[in-house]
Structures are given as structure tokens and as C-alpha cells.
Amino acid sequence: MITAEEKAKIESAPLLYEWEILVPLGPNMHKFRLIFSLTAFFFLIGCGIYADELIFFTILAIFIPPIFQFFVGADYQYHYYLTRYGYYYTHYQKVPEFGYKLTAIFMVLGVIVAIVGTFVVGPMAFVGGGMFLLTGILGKGLPLGPDMTRNYKIINPKFKHVLFVMEARSQLWIKTDPMQIKYNYTINYSKSDEKKIINIFTKILSNPETYHIKSDEEFSKHPRAQELIKNRID
Template sequence: MNLTQEQIAQIENAPILFEWEIIVPFGPTVPIIRLILSLVFFAVFIGLGIYTTAYFPFFTCAISIPVSIQFFVMADNHYHYYLTRYGYYYTRYQKVPEFGYKLTAIFMVLGVIVAIVGTMVIGPMAFVGGGMFLLTGILGKGLPLGPDMTRNYRKIDPKLKYVMFIITEKRKISIKTDPLRTRNNLHLNYPETEKEKIISVFSKILSNPEIYRVKDEDSYLEHPKFEELIKNKVE
């Protein structure tokens, strides 16, 4: 839902009733994907180094690229929520170790050095190694200054009736209007330790909404109340 500057200012300037942070994995299979990619790149660069005898650039890439993949590829998301009476806003960024940003900045500089010096010593193949250093730096967007943080806003309309679903397995809250207005849907994540407090504060802001607790996404999508909301959609 696109908000006006006045609505955003109203949410931001209102007293914060509650705030919390949570780190959300990019996906359940991401650690395995990162490991496979790291092993593939390691094997490829080791093989290229042996085949071309350009040991220095390729062996360096065999170490640096897998390490960069572990830091940057589909990194976990860090959320910080701020809840007010008019809605909430949150910041989100990929949680990458701070030294990782400095590391990629170094890669970008080393890329030029490796390409120039390596070409003088072992020939044009050194450009491959230098190019991979540069690529590693470029992939880390916002570097070397720090994480690329975004801020998002969600408005609460006191005139509407809300229904709140607590999806326990995902540690997620889905809030919808009754009847359903898709532009007013609210979705947020919660840490287990703060769950009941968040529900309590939302219940007051939303004027005692209907609350349903479900185990997972399937139970949520198949819930009779959810199906009723879809059926009574007004937009």
C-alpha cells in the first residue's frame, strides 16, 4: 500500500508503543545452497589453476570466492519493527558481518593489482583472477560503506475491523481486514520471547480483533476464517 508523506509522518512522529528485532533466515535450504556453491567454485578454481598453471590468481579466488559466498549470498534478513497507534514501520537489511564489507572493498582494490601485476608475470589469464576480485566487490551492494538498509511503512485504519492470524511455525503474524481489503494486509515477524506482548499491543490498537493461532502456512491458508475473508473480498 502506497502511503502519502503525511501518513508516513503520522506513523513516524507518533509515540512508539513497542519495538522489537528479529533475524529471519532467507530460506530453509539456503545454508545447503551456500555450501554447494562454495564447493563448486572452490573445485572449479583449483582445477583452472592446475590446468593453466596460473596458480596465484585462481588459488586466491578458490579461497576468497567461497568465503564471500558464505557471507553475502542470500544472507539472513535483520528486521527492526517500531509499532505506533497509527501503524508501524520497520527497517530491513541483510545481516552481513561488518568486516565482510571491508573485505570486499579490499577485493576491489586487489582486483586491479592482481590484473596488472599478474599480466606482467604470467600473462592475460591473470585478468580472470582480477576480474573475480572485482566481481566479489561489486556483488556486495552498498560496500564499503555498510548495509543497504530499507525502511517500510504500514498503516492501521481504526475504522476497519481486523483479523489476526498467528503462524507459530514461521513466527509470523498476518493481519487482514474483515471483509478483506488486500491493500490493507499487514505481515510481520516476531521473536518468540516477545510474541505475547506484540499480540497484546496489537489487540489494543486494532480494537480487539479476532485472533486465530495456526501451526503453519498450510493451516493458515486452509483455515475457515481465511477462506471466509477471501470469499468476502471487497477489492
């Protein structure tokens, strides 16, 4: 757990580098989103034809794929700030701006439906209104705006470090030697920032051992990685 003093130390130090990167939820997520959206669209249209409810299922086919494409399966936006004592970053699911407005509309609409409905049909109106309200508040992590909470990672100069460059994912895996679980970090970067970021971390970490890997399998079989895992401290 990083203390308030450590956070202040990281923030107050001169900024060495700053970068942003858009990261998918998982490997091949862009292809998966496209395949899922097309499959869902044609499946729902087929259900509408089979059930003779074409209008209802067409509406679902129009709305469900975009909801998955732009909300549920949206990429994460990372923004990093690197100093000599560590780094901090924000990350949030990059939902289109209209998504936040739609959430607010659901919340307001829920309150209006609940209040007006109470005078018309009685307390049971809160059931319908509550559905709108809960959709807005608890809608699978869809807030009224991006979550700009800062996450902090401190670099401990007492440790030796080993740096693995995961080329396939454009990530840096920073491991201590021996491996201290608390101080092992994964950092995302873009190809254009790769050399700059590696050079800076090489200086901050006092010339760590650096290895380039292309896959998780290669990492798991790497002799240095196996040694670190074997000697890790939880």
C-alpha cells in the same frame, strides 16, 4: 502509497514497542547454506584433482562457500518500531562488516587499475579496471553499509481485522475483513516478544479475531482464511 503526512503521524506518535529479529532468506535456509557450502567445497576439490589444477580449484573452494554463507545467503536483520497509528521498520541483509570494506577496496582498486593501466597498456585497461569497479557497485546488493531505509505500514482504524499467528515462522499475518490487499501485513517477531506484540496489536486493532496456525497448508484450509480470500478486494 503512504503519504508524507501519514509517515510523520506514525513517527510522531509515542512508541509502544520496539524489537529486532534476524530472519533467514527462506525455510531451512541455515541447513541449506551448510549443505551447499560443504558440497561446493568437496566438488571444487574434486574438480581440481580431476583437472590437475588443484591450486586454482582449492582457492575457489576456500572462497566460494564463505561468500555464499555470509554474503549471498545471509539472513535479514529487521528492526520494528510500533505506534498506535502503524509501524515502520528497517531491514537489510546482515553481511559481516569486512564485506563492506571489501566492496570499497574493489571500487578503489578498480579506479586505480583503470587509471594506471591506461598509461601502461592504453584504454583497454578500463576493461579490467571496470570489472573491479562494477563488482563493487553492482555486487548483488552488497552496498557500502546496511540500508537503513524505513518502510512504513499504516493501521487503518476503519477496518475490521483478523490476526493469524504463524507459529512455525514466528510471524503475524494481519488481514483486513474484507481483505484489502493494500492493508495486509506480515510481521516477524522472536518467541520472547510474541505475547507482548500480540497483546499490543490486539488493542490497536480493537480486539481482532485471532487464530493460531502452524503451516501454510493449515492457513489455506482454514475456514476464516478461505472466506477472506474469497471476498478480497484488489
